[in-house]
Amino acid sequence: MERKPAAGSIRNKERSKEKFLDAVGTVLETEGFAGLKINTIAATAGIDKKMIYNYFGGTDQLIDEYINSQDFWSNVKGGEIPEINDGGQELSKLSLTQQFDYVAQNKNLQKILLWGLMEERSSLKHIANEREVNGELLLSQITDPYFAGNATQFRAIMAILISGIYYLNMYKGINADTFCGIDLTKQQGTDEIKNALSKLIDLVYQDQNSNQNL
Amino acid sequence: MERKPAAGSIRNKERSKEKFLDAVGTVLETEGFAGLKINTIAATAGIDKKMIYNYFGGTDQLIDEYINSQDFWSNVKGGEIPEINDGGQELSKLSLTQQFDYVAQNKNLQKILLWGLMEERSSLKHIANEREVNGELLLSQITDPYFAGNATQFRAIMAILISGIYYLNMYKGINADTFCGIDLTKQQGTDEIKNALSKLIDLVYQDQNSNQNL
DNA sequence: AAAATAAAACACTAAAAAGTGTCTTAATTT
DNA sequence: AAATTAAGACACTTTTTAGTGTTTTATTTT
Numbered sequence: 001m002e003r004k005p006a007a008g009s010i011r012n013k014e015r016s017k018e019k020f021l022d023a024v025g026t027v028l029e030t031e032g033f034a035g036l037k038i039n040t041i042a043a044t045a046g047i048d049k050k051m052i053y054n055y056f057g058g059t060d061q062l063i064d065e066y067i068n069s070q071d072f073w074s075n076v077k078g079g080e081i082p083e084i085n086d087g088g089q090e091l092s093k094l095s096l097t098q099q100f101d102y103v104a105q106n107k108n109l110q111k112i113l114l115w116g117l118m119e120e121r122s123s124l125k126h127i128a129n130e131r132e133v134n135g136e137l138l139l140s141q142i143t144d145p146y147f148a149g150n151a152t153q154f155r156a157i158m159a160i161l162i163s164g165i166y167y168l169n170m171y172k173g174i175n176a177d178t179f180c181g182i183d184l185t186k187q188q189g190t191d192e193i194k195n196a197l198s199k200l201i202d203l204v205y206q207d208q209n210s211n212q213n214l
Numbered sequence: 215m216e217r218k219p220a221a222g223s224i225r226n227k228e229r230s231k232e233k234f235l236d237a238v239g240t241v242l243e244t245e246g247f248a249g250l251k252i253n254t255i256a257a258t259a260g261i262d263k264k265m266i267y268n269y270f271g272g273t274d275q276l277i278d279e280y281i282n283s284q285d286f287w288s289n290v291k292g293g294e295i296p297e298i299n300d301g302g303q304e305l306s307k308l309s310l311t312q313q314f315d316y317v318a319q320n321k322n323l324q325k326i327l328l329w330g331l332m333e334e335r336s337s338l339k340h341i342a343n344e345r346e347v348n349g350e351l352l353l354s355q356i357t358d359p360y361f362a363g364n365a366t367q368f369r370a371i372m373a374i375l376i377s378g379i380y381y382l383n384m385y386k387g388i389n390a391d392t393f394c395g396i397d398l399t400k401q402q403g404t405d406e407i408k409n410a411l412s413k414l415i416d417l418v419y420q421d422q423n424s425n426q427n428l
Numbered sequence: 429a430a431a432a433t434a435a436a437a438c439a440c441t442a443a444a445a446a447g448t449g450t451c452t453t454a455a456t457t458t
Numbered sequence: 459a460a461a462t463t464a465a466g467a468c469a470c471t472t473t474t475t476a477g478t479g480t481t482t483t484a485t486t487t488t
Contacts, residue, residue: 003433006485011435032332039475048436053477114331117384118246128390135394152396156410159394160378163385167377170331176342180349180373182366196370203417217463220455225465252446262466267447 017055019045024066028111033118036063064123072109072127073134087146088138089205095138096161096197103169104190110170135162147208157204161197168193231269233259238280242325250277278337286323286341287348301360302352303419309352310375310411317383318404324384349376361422371418375411382407 005013023045027035038059042049056062084091103109116124139158144151172184183189219227237259241249252273256263270276298305317323330338353372358365386398397403 004486006434008435008485011484013435016435034333037475038477048438049476050438050478051436054435059476114328116389117328117381118332118388119248120388125389132390132392132395139394152406153410153413155394156396156406157414159382159396160407160410160414161374162378163381163393164374164376164378167331167381168373171377174332174334175330175339176346178346179377180353180369181346182370182373192366192370193374196367196374199367200371200374200414200417203414203421207417207420217456220464222455222465225454227465230465251444253444262468263446264448264468265466268465273446 013055016045016047016051019047020052020055020062021066021069024063025070025108029107032111033115064121067112067123067127070108070112072106072112073130084142087205087208088142089201091138091142092158093198093201096165096201097194099162100165100169100190100194100197103165110166113166114170150208150211154204154208157200161200165193165197227269230259230261230265233261234266234269234276235280235283238277239284239322243321246325247329278335281326281335281337281341284322284326286320286326287344298356301419301422302356303415305352305356306372307412307415310379310415311408313376314379314383314404314408314411317379324380327380328384364422364425368418368422371414375414379407379411 007014020041023041024036027040027044031040036059038049038052041059041062042052052059052062056065103113112124112127115121116128135158139155143154143158147154168179168184171179177183177185178189182192184193221228234255237255238250241254241258245254250273252263252266255273255276256266266273266276270279317327326338326341329335330342349372353369357368357372361368382393382398385393391397391399392403396406398407
């Protein structure tokens with residue numbers, strides 16, 4: 001007969017798997033992906049590396065499972081959605097500034113985003129796709145109809161702004177702190193970036209409004 | 215007496231150093247930094263790795279010398295500068311779109327920029343600083359005076375746009391090709407991004423103009 | 429409570445990568 | 459042209475990292 005997996009207080013497969021997954025996060029945060037070696041992960045988890053092979057098949061699969069276990073984008077979409085009678089202007093602004101704060105505070109998301117620029121990997125494709133699907137809601141449902149003929153232009157603008165948010169957050173604190181003279185490590189600097197994001201959205205909507213009134 | 219370094223056709227220190235430096239570029243382009251191991255570099259250069267220790271001290275110093283040898287930003291500032299009687303509007307647009315094209319085409323610059331997000335390293339600090347100094351010209355000489363009280367806001371906007379340019383170019387072709395539905399691998403997509411960059415600059419200048427006329 | 433088995437430690441082998449010692453010879457110096 | 463020395467090849471050692479076989483014992487099953 002099939003035997004239950006051990007779930008005791010000393011030997012416990014599920015708990016150990018969790019420990020490995022947590023260890024990936026810890027190592028990623030403390031050492032970056034350079035540290036994501038099987039020996040390091042096992043040492044961090046405090047369990048023999050052989051279990052990584054047994055439970056996941058190897059480091060790669062463990063890492064994939066870690067990435068998939070992190071629902072990075074779920075927190076981005078959260079929050080109360082304001083009334084939409086402005087073509088999504090306020091929602092766009094909120095979405096960008098929230099995204100800035102969220103990425104700024106989530107060191108591991110930064111690492112994952114960075115990783116997505118470095119290496120082809122199915123789980124990273126998945127993350128990228130999730131972000132894309134997630135954003136598609138705002139774009140196709142709200143802003144595309146509003147911007148009509150300029151919908152693609154608005155999308156391009158959003159692509160630039162969101163990318164900028166990502167890059168600036170990954171940039172700070174590694175080899176430099178300032179970008180175009182803005183100190184990204186200071187609150188004043190990040191406020192300026194967020195204000196600039198809002199300002200740009202306002203300008204784009206303002207422009208669209210005046211075109212509509214022609 | 216001090217002896218000249220050998221400069222023959224078979225044994226030639228300077229030429230070999232060049233070969234190593236070139237090899238770093240080649241490996242970076244073909245394999246990314248994962249491939250930047252002393253054995254790989256030496257094999258690519260076709261010279262024994264011991265020479266890397268002799269000439270540079272080790273892989274790290276060789277890589278630093280490679281990074282420093284590449285004057286990545288020199289090509290960005292190049293090109294005819296248009297007349298400036300518009301507060302730098304045309305120059306800003308040109309600078310952004312040129313920068314987009316330049317980064318898009320320069321795979322190794324992308325790798326270096328990416329590297330700069332990953333690892334603290336003096337030569338990477340230097341690159342970041344060079345970019346900053348380089349951009350400071352346009353900002354402090356031309357746009358700061360024009361935007362006066364809004365100068366910092368304009369800087370923040372530029373920071374976002376330039377960062378966006380970097381990120382989007384690094385993003386494409388690894389784990390995804392589209393961002394906000396824009397296909398960055400197609401010319402249509404990159405044209406849309408460049409148009410969006412120009413559009414945003416126009417909007418910002420337009421806004422500044424109308425504020426001045428109050 | 430005894431038997432069976434999964435969880436995990438321990439100790440090992442294998443592979444990859446870094447780093448070094450020695451010898452050969454091309455190029456320079458005398 | 460002989461002597462000297464730097465350039466580089468070659469073979470080696472060391473270190474790091476990945477991967478596996480064996481044993482112990484906690485937990486489950488009978």
